[in-house]
Amino acid sequence: MASSLPTLPQALPSSLTKTSSSATFRSPFLIFSGSTSFIPSSISLTSRGTSSATIIPRAAAAESDSNEALANTTFHGLCYVLKDNIDTDQIIPAGAACTFPSNQQERDEIAAHALSGLPDFHKTRFVEPGENRSKYSIIIGGENFGCGSSREHAPVCLGAAGAKAIVAESYARIFFRNSVATGEVFPLESEVRVCEECKTGDTVTIELSDSGGLLTNHTTGKNYKLKSIGDAGPVIDAGGIFAYARMMGMIPSLA
Amino acid sequence: MAASSVISSSTFLCKSSSSKKDLGISSFPKSSQISIHRCQRKSIVSVMAPQKDRSPGTTGSVKTGMTMTEKILARASEKSLVVPGDNIWVNVDVLMTHDVCGPGAFGIFKREFGDKAKVWDPEKIVVIPDHYIFTADKRANRNVDIMREHCREQNIKYFYDITDLGNFKANPDYKGVCHVALAQEGHCRPGEVLLGTDSHTCTAGAFGQFATGIGNTDAGFVLGTGKILLKVPPTMRFILDGEMPSYLQAKDLILQIIGEISVAGATYKTMEFSGTTIESLSMEERMTLCNMVVEAGGKNGVIPPDATTLNYVENRTSVPFEPVYSDGNASFVADYRFDVSKLEPVVAKPHSPDNRALARECKDVKIDRVYIGSCTGGKTEDFMAAAKLFHAAGRKVKVPTFLVPATQKVWMDVYALPVPGSGGKTCAQIFEEAGCDTPASPSCGACLGGPADTYARLNEPQVCVSTTNRNFPGRMGHKEGQIYLASPYTAAASALTGHVADPREFLQ
Numbered sequence: 001m002a003s004s005l006p007t008l009p010q011a012l013p014s015s016l017t018k019t020s021s022s023a024t025f026r027s028p029f030l031i032f033s034g035s036t037s038f039i040p041s042s043i044s045l046t047s048r049g050t051s052s053a054t055i056i057p058r059a060a061a062a063e064s065d066s067n068e069a070l071a072n073t074t075f076h077g078l079c080y081v082l083k084d085n086i087d088t089d090q091i092i093p094a095g096a097a098c099t100f101p102s103n104q105q106e107r108d109e110i111a112a113h114a115l116s117g118l119p120d121f122h123k124t125r126f127v128e129p130g131e132n133r134s135k136y137s138i139i140i141g142g143e144n145f146g147c148g149s150s151r152e153h154a155p156v157c158l159g160a161a162g163a164k165a166i167v168a169e170s171y172a173r174i175f176f177r178n179s180v181a182t183g184e185v186f187p188l189e190s191e192v193r194v195c196e197e198c199k200t201g202d203t204v205t206i207e208l209s210d211s212g213g214l215l216t217n218h219t220t221g222k223n224y225k226l227k228s229i230g231d232a233g234p235v236i237d238a239g240g241i242f243a244y245a246r247m248m249g250m251i252p253s254l255a
Numbered sequence: 256m257a258a259s260s261v262i263s264s265s266t267f268l269c270k271s272s273s274s275k276k277d278l279g280i281s282s283f284p285k286s287s288q289i290s291i292h293r294c295q296r297k298s299i300v301s302v303m304a305p306q307k308d309r310s311p312g313t314t315g316s317v318k319t320g321m322t323m324t325e326k327i328l329a330r331a332s333e334k335s336l337v338v339p340g341d342n343i344w345v346n347v348d349v350l351m352t353h354d355v356c357g358p359g360a361f362g363i364f365k366r367e368f369g370d371k372a373k374v375w376d377p378e379k380i381v382v383i384p385d386h387y388i389f390t391a392d393k394r395a396n397r398n399v400d401i402m403r404e405h406c407r408e409q410n411i412k413y414f415y416d417i418t419d420l421g422n423f424k425a426n427p428d429y430k431g432v433c434h435v436a437l438a439q440e441g442h443c444r445p446g447e448v449l450l451g452t453d454s455h456t457c458t459a460g461a462f463g464q465f466a467t468g469i470g471n472t473d474a475g476f477v478l479g480t481g482k483i484l485l486k487v488p489p490t491m492r493f494i495l496d497g498e499m500p501s502y503l504q505a506k507d508l509i510l511q512i513i514g515e516i517s518v519a520g521a522t523y524k525t526m527e528f529s530g531t532t533i534e535s536l537s538m539e540e541r542m543t544l545c546n547m548v549v550e551a552g553g554k555n556g557v558i559p560p561d562a563t564t565l566n567y568v569e570n571r572t573s574v575p576f577e578p579v580y581s582d583g584n585a586s587f588v589a590d591y592r593f594d595v596s597k598l599e600p601v602v603a604k605p606h607s608p609d610n611r612a613l614a615r616e617c618k619d620v621k622i623d624r625v626y627i628g629s630c631t632g633g634k635t636e637d638f639m640a641a642a643k644l645f646h647a648a649g650r651k652v653k654v655p656t657f658l659v660p661a662t663q664k665v666w667m668d669v670y671a672l673p674v675p676g677s678g679g680k681t682c683a684q685i686f687e688e689a690g691c692d693t694p695a696s697p698s699c700g701a702c703l704g705g706p707a708d709t710y711a712r713l714n715e716p717q718v719c720v721s722t723t724n725r726n727f728p729g730r731m732g733h734k735e736g737q738i739y740l741a742s743p744y745t746a747a748a749s750a751l752t753g754h755v756a757d758p759r760e761f762l763q
Contacts, residue, residue, distance in 0.1 A: 085518060085519075085607060085727070087725070087727040089703070089704070089725070089727055089728075089729055089730050090727065090728060090729065093704065093729060094703040094704045094705060094730075095704055095705055095706055095707065095732075097355055098355070098387060098392060098394035098395050098398065098706070099394060117728070117729045117734070118728075119728045119729075119734050119735070120734065120735075143519055144518055144519040144522070144552065147518055147519070147552065148454065148725060148727060149453075149454050149703075150356075150452060150453055150454040150456075150468035150469060150470055151355065151356060151470070152356070152359065152470035152471045152472060170519065170522070171522075172519070172522065172552055173522055173523050173552065173554055174454060174468055174469070174470065174549075177469070177470065177473065178470035178471075178472065178473075181470060181472035181473055181476075182470070182472050231342055231486060235484075240472070241472060241473065241476050241484065242367045242472075242476060244484075245476070245480070245484075250344070250480070250482075251368075251479065251480060
């Protein structure tokens with residue numbers, strides 16, 4: 001019976017190899033007086049075997065092999081510029097949301113539809129017809145990026161298509177939360193309206209630091225400060241909500 | 256040790272709310288810290304002075320008022336006080352998922368907790384197939400089959416299954432649109448925390464509970480643990496007073512509000528609705544109001560429970576619940592007041608829910624079709640309203656008018672309940688006489704487009720007046736489709752004139 005159910009490949013961010021007692025996190029937003037863990041009943045702590053399946057990639061920088069520090073993370077590439085209120089149906093039309101990325105093939109399928117819901121006046125497509133990867137690794141947006149549905153297909157399709165980070169003026173909360181939870185794309189906030197300052201195809205670099213970050217547009221020569229990731233920092237640092245909860249001792253670590 | 260952890264009660268008494276940046280030093284809940292009188296230990300571990308019961312009032316400390324949402328989250332996180340900005344672990348009372356997101360959520364649950372893992376509570380999960388049901392799309396059909404397997408394996412108590420796609424009535428368990436089904440089946444209760452893998456989960460806030468939408472990853476986490484990490488939102492208060500005009504509906508109220516504050520006006524915030532108008536609304540109308548909170552960016556919407564709420568809920572569930580209410584000295588981050596008696600029917604023009612306009616100012620807009628359905632505008636009362644207007648008009652529609660009842664129960668009501676003032680006719684009879692399409696199988700239908708063969712999908716760049724919740728480009732299918740969001744009255748009036756129409760043309 002289990003064979004009829006698609007199984008997700010094991011995602012094993014390297015932060016999980018650390019024991020929770022040695023994990024340091026920069027901002028203790030939660031202080032626990034005891035590590036009470038809540039364990040799903042009948043789960044065997046050693047039931048997780050090794051996986052040879054494809055690992056769902058996390059949005060990590062090229063040189064960083066662990067998610068332990070947001071600082072020292074850099075993204076570099078071409079940017080794709082959008083304006084305000086890009087809703088989830090524009091990011092991934094609802095009809096394409098029947099897939100769920102349980103394997104690489106369906107990830108590729110959903111990637112092919114990334115931002116395909118944009119009206120036709122967007123002459124430059126994020127993903128060219130017939131392809132499933134974008135040449136733009138950084139998306140620049142205006143206000144309320146990702147508004148609309150709670151479907152995780154939105155950040156997932158962007159990540160699957162090769163986007164690494166988004167720099168928007170502001171986000172809709174469910175999309176922001178899903179980006180953090182899945183680790184598919186880093187949702188960063190600018191202090192000014194960078195969507196008016198950059199054009200699709202500009203080469204940009206994003207360097208994150210403890211206090212936020214810097215977006216440099218090499219094509220125009222200008223740079224822009226980015227806001228600190230805020231409360232989501234420790235969750236992203238840890239590698240997502242599951243890794244964070246393991247680090248907190250709230251759910252058992254993988255064997 | 257236990258005794259000293261009780262004495263250091265700074266997290267319990269006198270929480271200062273002045274430091275807005277303070278994210279809240281929160282002890283992980285241990286039952287011994289919730290209240291002093293529960294700390295009695297049977298064995299003597301140390302000697303200490305007797306603890307008198309020191310409720311905040313007797314110490315002279317200022318009791319910080321909390322809003323309804325803050326209170327619900329405080330209780331659900333086993334804290335006596337939370338303030339906006341606190342990041343807390345919250346116990347979940349109900350987790351809902353459907354056909355589109357359920358497979359992903361369960362997939363993540365298994366990936367993270369193991370193939371043999373069991374869900375935290377098989378009676379607190381409600382699985383409601385509703386999105387892409389009546390379609391030949393194999394992937395969509397597969398999703399329902401996948402959910403059936405998961406529910407069987409996990410012994411999920413509430414799975415509203417459908418196997419015969421050709422005849423929805425042949426499926427006794429099938430309900431339809433998740434948010435309406437949750438209410439109808441008694442899963443919405445005041446004071447609780449309800450999460451769903453759908454943005455319109457906020458609908459349930461009409462019952463005075465914390466209800467919000469989450470993604471698959473968060474849902475996978477909740478499946479295994481029954482908890483979620485949440486940041487306490489500040490509350491915006493909307494006080495609606497005045498007698499509701501006979502041509503106005505809750506849909507007009509929420510479109511009015513979203514037009515006021517914009518699609519990001521309530522981002523990360525609670526929208527709390529109160530006032531004499533709210534008190535006069537039925538539960539279904541309250542659901543319509545809270546349903547579109549997400550269209551303003553809101554985290555959750557909430558309405559104080561009253562006799563109307565209790566009457567609805569107590570007829571549908573025997574699970575005990577405890578309502579909460581905002582304190583008189585609670586802090587609200589914004590206050591809006593509306594005199595409802597002065598409001599007029601409104602629409603949201605393409606392509607944004609905040610693109611508000613008076614219906615009467617759009618009467619030159621020629622339309623191609625009308626759609627009445629969805630969690631927002633496909634409930635029994637929505638169809639009753641449309642039927643009432645059609646009956647009062649006594650005419651036929653000028654454009655194709657699609658009717659998609661939200662659930663099986665709504666469908667049955669459309670065919671069984673008499674419409675007041677019509678001499679005993681049912682909605683279905685009135686719709687037929689007006690020339691509408693036959694009411695379709697209950698589901699989310701074309702609200703979100705869906706697979707190409709979805710009934711009433713916008714497959715051409717047409718103009719549609721719809722009782723649904725979003726009108727971003729491509730929402731109902733075609734990217735160049737133009738969607739005017741409206742109340743059932745306005746939708747029915749528009750069907751009769753072939754243009755966007757103010758319902759007062761037929762109801763006065």
